Amino acid sequence: MHPNQPRPLPQQMYVPVMPLVVTVRPPTSGLAVTSLVLGIFGVLGGWCLLGIPCILAVIFGHFALYGMRDGRVGGRGLAIAGLVLGYLVVAPAIVLTMMGGLGALIGSVERAEPAPAAAVSSCLVSDGTATVAYTVTNKSSDSAGYRIKVTCSSSYHSGLRTNPYRPRTMSR
Known part of the structure; x- marks a missing residue:
């Protein structure tokens, strides 16, 4: 190659x-993230705050899922996780409250006094x-004695027995 001759370009x-x-x-x-954060906080320490973070986690989780229907925001998994964590505390609290209320209701009903014997x-x-x-x-072991006299007419007199009646206990 000659020095004045152009060099061939390397192939590209x-x-x-x-x-x-x-x-x-x-x-x-943001509602999904809030639901998850409140759900975690509620499970770890929600009993000290009467379960309020878990109730809020459930509310925000449902609002987040409702807002995701049109597809403009994501975070469905976060919202569901927040709902699950929230319901872990809320559901037993509802059941225990209902059982306590039912127990209080049953305990407040006055029981009928048994019939006297x-x-x-x-x-x-x-x-x-x-x-x-x-x-x-009666129930309080108070006793009272009574006597009844019945006079029969002559037509019934022949059917009455004259020997003493054997004592027995009767109750209603």
């Missing part, structure tokens, strides 16, 4: 240009008159 390699595909994800919903101590029939002696005892 052809590199094909790949199309650049850029996918744009929708921004994460009556015990017949004697029954004597003579000359058309029946005399029955019995004792009534």
Whole structure:
């Protein structure tokens, strides 16, 4: 090669240009992030705050899922995680509250006093008159004795027994 002669240029390699595909994800919903943060906080320390963070996590999680229906925001997994963590505290609290309320309701109902018991101590029939002696005892073990005299007409007198009646206990 001669010094004045131009040098041949090195061959350039052809590199094909790949199309650049850029996918744009929708921004994460702030409500979903808030639901997750409150859910974590509520599970770890929500009992000290009466479960308020968990209740808020459930509310924000449902609002976040509602807002994601049109596809403009993302974070569905965050919202569901916040809902699950929130319901871990809220659901047992609701059940325990209902059980406590039901227990208080049942405990406040006044129970009916049992019927007093009556015990017949004697029954004597003579000359058309029946005399029955019995004792009534109530719940507080107070007793009272009573006597009843019944006079029978002559038509019923023949059917009455004249021997003493054997005592027995009767109750309603």
